[in-house]
Amino acid sequence: MPRTAEKVESLAREDGALLDALEAVLDVVEDDGVVEWSDVSDEMTSGQWGRLIEKGLLVDADGSGFVVDDPEGVRDALSDDDVSDAAADGDGESSWSSYDKLAGVGALGMMAGYSLPAVRDAIGGSLDVLFGPLEAMLPFYVVVMVLAMLTGLYSTLLQANLMDMDKMSEYQEQMQEIQERRKDAKERGDEEALDRIQQEQMEAMGDQMGMFKEQIRPMVWIMLLTIPVFLWMYWMLLSPNQSIHPQTITLPLIGSVNWTDGVLGPLQAWILWYFLCSMGFTQIIRKSLNIQTTPT
Structure with missing residues (x-):
């Protein structure tokens, strides 16, 4: 039983x-x-x-x-x-709540700050109350490191709490099982089984959509919290009233460059430095807290 x-x-x-x-x-x-x-x-x-x-x-x-x-x-x-x-x-379980949808709309609205100076100035000026004292005490490259660690921490926690890893693992296991049965049926030449499995694959598309929703749901919250941080750094670099110290950063294999110089195509130095710090701190946080953010 x-x-x-x-x-x-x-x-x-x-x-x-x-x-x-x-x-x-x-x-x-x-x-x-x-x-x-x-x-x-x-x-x-x-x-x-x-x-x-x-x-x-x-x-x-x-x-x-x-x-x-x-x-x-x-x-x-x-x-x-x-x-x-x-x-x-x-x-x-995979359905979004009204709060998730509002978070998605809010994240999309804040993305306008990258092209609209009025939005960028409003968000950057507001966050400067919080981050301004930090920038006044520390070099800008250290400030970027601190923000990368902060965003890496809450991104990891949001993924761990908003994504159902067990359910996503079930989705992956089910699709792998269907593919294996399809392969076996094809080797046997069992056309009836192939037709049945084909229909089952079509029906499993709904499960794939559920898995996609599980992956995207924490992303909208991460974007909602991270885009303002990005906009503050962008605002600091573009605002004529701000003075970043030091004015340059020395990157491995690249050398000394200005913060807004393109170092990998259009990718500016401050964005590259943030991503390098973020990836490193995120891995350390996941290992330290023993948090899994991918299905097994």
């Missing part, structure tokens, strides 16, 4: 509709003893049928059809509250 319950709960997390498919199959088996695809084709997709077989809940009955493995355990699992909760999570 515990193993059966785990299988059913795993299906529920993938797609709550799989529970309805499983219940339809179970009803036919209880009435007729066995079930075939033609018995339930009106109530489920071929992809769902294949998933039940792949999961081991439907097993071949010596060529006479299929039977449900541990039907009593399946019935108990279908009535379990944990499975119902898993189905609800699987159907709606």
